Amino acid sequence: MKGRNDLKLAVLIDADNIPYANIEGMLDEIAKLGTPTIKRIYGDWTKPTVSGWKPALLQHAITPIQQYSYTTGKNATDSAMIIDAMDILHSEKVDGFCLVSSDSDFTRLATRLRESGMLVIGIGEKKTPNPFIVACDKFIYIEIISGKNETKTPKAAASKATPEFDKMSNNLIKLIKATVDDLADDNGWAFLAEVGSLLMKKKPDFDARNYGFTKLTPLLKSLKNHIEVDERDVENSRIKHIYVRVKS
Template identity: 80%
Template sequence: MKNKNDLKLAVLIDADNIPYSNIKGMLDEIAKFGLPTIKRIYGDWTKPTVSGWKPALLEHAITPIQQYGYTTGKNATDSAMIIDAMDILHSEKVDGFCLVSSDSDFTRLAIRLRESGKTVFGIGEKKTPKPFIVACDKFIYIEIIGNKEISKGKAAQSAPNTTEFDAIDSKFIKLLKTTVDDIADDSGWAFLAEVGALIMKKKPDFDPRNYGYPKLTPLIKSLTKEFVVDERNVENKHIKHIYVKIKGK
């Protein structure tokens, strides 16, 4: 099985439904998951609404695909992007796709690509409809990409006055506890990396940065009333493995 960093990805961007202001941050985020061997962006480039994208296309070697809106009220960009995605799928040149859009019209496409054994990453705004989010293997919100306020919990504490982060509510705590229980050994300890991976499967848009934390470890450490954390040295290595246990168990 390929390492995730070796994945060849097709990055398909919906210019009509994504802001251009953080394109570098988006591409840096995508690079964490694999190598973007195909980068295409779809829109009607005769319209002033997408003009802001044009300088970024040359800088980041993104191929613009012109798609005229032939019919009022119909999104021709969606159709062009879907057709291209299926052509790329059948060419067998990539291991996965990154669909950059906040449009629920790509829900069926994401499902179809996953049915064909491809990994699907989604990037969009927080307004993205839930069906598209859960159709992806992982979904990242644009609002957290490159957010400088996210740092070891400080952002979460100051969130009401700064960026609007998600609340760590009882529903989220229950998700964490259930997942720790699913992974835990007989003594109640669970390897935090495995906990994070399972949460991602249950909730594709899960990301500690949504809550103001850069990683899962500081997020869990902040929940001192709910969890106990144990950092264990790995023999002959300068690293530590993080384990978590539900408090009181």
């Protein structure tokens, strides 16, 4: 089985639905998940609305694909990107795809790629419709890549909390507790790495950064009224294995 850094990824970007300002952060995020062997961006490059992308394309070696808008109201960019994705799929040159768009029109494409055994990562803004999000194995919000929603401490996160944030927090606690219970041994303990993996399967856009934490461990430690965290030393090693369980 290939390791994370061995995965070859095709990165396909919808220039019509993604801001160019955070391209460097997006590519850094993708590099954590695999090697982007194909990088293409789709749009009508005769339009001034996508002109901001041009310097980034040269800097990051992204191949622009020209797609004219033949009919008003129809998104030809989507069609070109979907056709290219299927061609790449059948070439068998990659292990997964990163679809960078906030457009729900790519929902069926994401589903089809996963049906073919491909890893599918989505990147888009928080306005992205849920059907596209859940069609991906993992979905990352551009807002957390850019650092707009990043907070360094739980106290800071609380100070910026909104009614929406509180609602998300309550749902998050329920999700985490249920996931820990799903994986718990006879004593109620679950291995943190497995908890993280199952959380991602249940909720593709799950990311500790969405809630003001850089990693899952500090997020769980902040839920001390709900979750116990046990860091266990591995014999003859400096490594610690982290286990969690739901408090009675």
